[in-house]
Amino acid sequence: MAEMAEFHLDEAMAVLARTPATLDAQLRGLPDSWVRCNEGRDTWSAFDIVGHLVHGERTDWMPRARILLEHGESRPFDPFERFAQMKESQGKTLEQLLDEFGLLRAENLSALRALNLQPKDLTRRGRHPALGAVTLSELLAAWTVHDLTHVHQLSRVMAHQYRDATGPWSTYLGVLQCAGHSSQ
Amino acid sequence: MAEMAEFHLDEAMAVLARTPATLDAQLRGLPDSWVRCNEGRDTWSAFDIVGHLVHGERTDWMPRARILLEHGESRPFDPFERFAQMKESQGKTLEQLLDEFGLLRAENLSALRALNLQPKDLTRRGRHPALGAVTLSELLAAWTVHDLTHVHQLSRVMAHQYRDATGPWSTYLGVLQCAGHSSQ
Numbered sequence: 001m002a003e004m005a006e007f008h009l010d011e012a013m014a015v016l017a018r019t020p021a022t023l024d025a026q027l028r029g030l031p032d033s034w035v036r037c038n039e040g041r042d043t044w045s046a047f048d049i050v051g052h053l054v055h056g057e058r059t060d061w062m063p064r065a066r067i068l069l070e071h072g073e074s075r076p077f078d079p080f081e082r083f084a085q086m087k088e089s090q091g092k093t094l095e096q097l098l099d100e101f102g103l104l105r106a107e108n109l110s111a112l113r114a115l116n117l118q119p120k121d122l123t124r125r126g127r128h129p130a131l132g133a134v135t136l137s138e139l140l141a142a143w144t145v146h147d148l149t150h151v152h153q154l155s156r157v158m159a160h161q162y163r164d165a166t167g168p169w170s171t172y173l174g175v176l177q178c179a180g181h182s183s184q
Numbered sequence: 185m186a187e188m189a190e191f192h193l194d195e196a197m198a199v200l201a202r203t204p205a206t207l208d209a210q211l212r213g214l215p216d217s218w219v220r221c222n223e224g225r226d227t228w229s230a231f232d233i234v235g236h237l238v239h240g241e242r243t244d245w246m247p248r249a250r251i252l253l254e255h256g257e258s259r260p261f262d263p264f265e266r267f268a269q270m271k272e273s274q275g276k277t278l279e280q281l282l283d284e285f286g287l288l289r290a291e292n293l294s295a296l297r298a299l300n301l302q303p304k305d306l307t308r309r310g311r312h313p314a315l316g317a318v319t320l321s322e323l324l325a326a327w328t329v330h331d332l333t334h335v336h337q338l339s340r341v342m343a344h345q346y347r348d349a350t351g352p353w354s355t356y357l358g359v360l361q362c363a364g365h366s367s368q
């Protein structure tokens with residue numbers, strides 16, 4: 001089972017459909033000491049991460065899929081604003097963001113289903129403003145792994161708070177050794 | 185908000201209480217292609233990770249807390265068997281393991297609450313077989329971060345399956361760069 005998998009739309013959607021409930025189960029009702037903490041200056045908290053996912057639902061994945069299907073490689077995707085949530089989340093509670101993420105994701109998956117994509121559609125190409133030519137299946141796989149990236153990041157941000165509190169155990173706890181990606 | 189937090193029992197328990205529902209939301213009903221895949225030879229799948237957490241509920245965290253409270257530093261904790269789940273999980277479904285984890289965690293948190301620990305109890309010491317003297321608060325913080333380690337690992341194991349499928353996006357997706365801890 002160690003070989004990497006090919007992309008299958010239904011399998012990707014099974015992951016995408018579960019992310020809002022996963023974050024909800026992990027975060028809703030947690031004290032602010034977990035939700036608003038980050039890994040230091042200019043890094044993201046759980047609150048920031050959920051805001052980023054909300055913004056992605058609005059402007060990134062499905063909008064790009066539509067541009068790809070309508071314009072192919074002739075029109076590059078709009079660039080994604082990675083810090084937009086800092087403004088958009090202001091004044092909201094984490095619970096509002098979780099609700100918003102759940103609703104937007106459900107709408108986006110419903111729209112994706114309605115496209116009734118066939119295997120040949122998944123090989124259609126669009127143009128990423130920085131990465132160049134990409135296929136629809138690469139876009140949808142990236143959406144899936146993007147969810148996993150932020151679930152992964154969230155655990156690391158939370159674990160960081162107890163780095164000192166775990167005393168000598170810190171050397172055993174893998175999440176405390178993670179430096180595998182940027183802090184945003 | 186970037187400073188590391190001190191250990192607070194109620195805050196740690198808020199995280200510990202949410203882990204079974206988090207894993208349930210992420211994993212229950214997913215196709216085996218996600219649940220049984222790993223990162224290569226001798227690494228763990230989602231199924232193995234949940235089995236490991238079940239085994240930890242039975243033999244690791246609360247049993248060690250009891251040894252610490254009863255024997256102090258005079259009796260080291262029993263060593264933890266990190267591969268026990270390979271045998272214990274045999275023949276079970278993921279859904280059974282998720283149910284078991286949820287039940288055992290609820291029982292353990294109920295037992296922890298019943299100890300009615302006071303701040304001075306959290307500084308009491310026990311002896312880890314390899315790490316030496318540890319305090320009760322370090323043990324409980326390690327239990328919390330151990331949960332986060334495996335939630336973190338799980339996202340990485342799943343993301344790995346789509347490393348190739350994401351095409352040029354793979355360089356942008358942090359979870360695919362994680363090499364911060366062992367694969368088990």
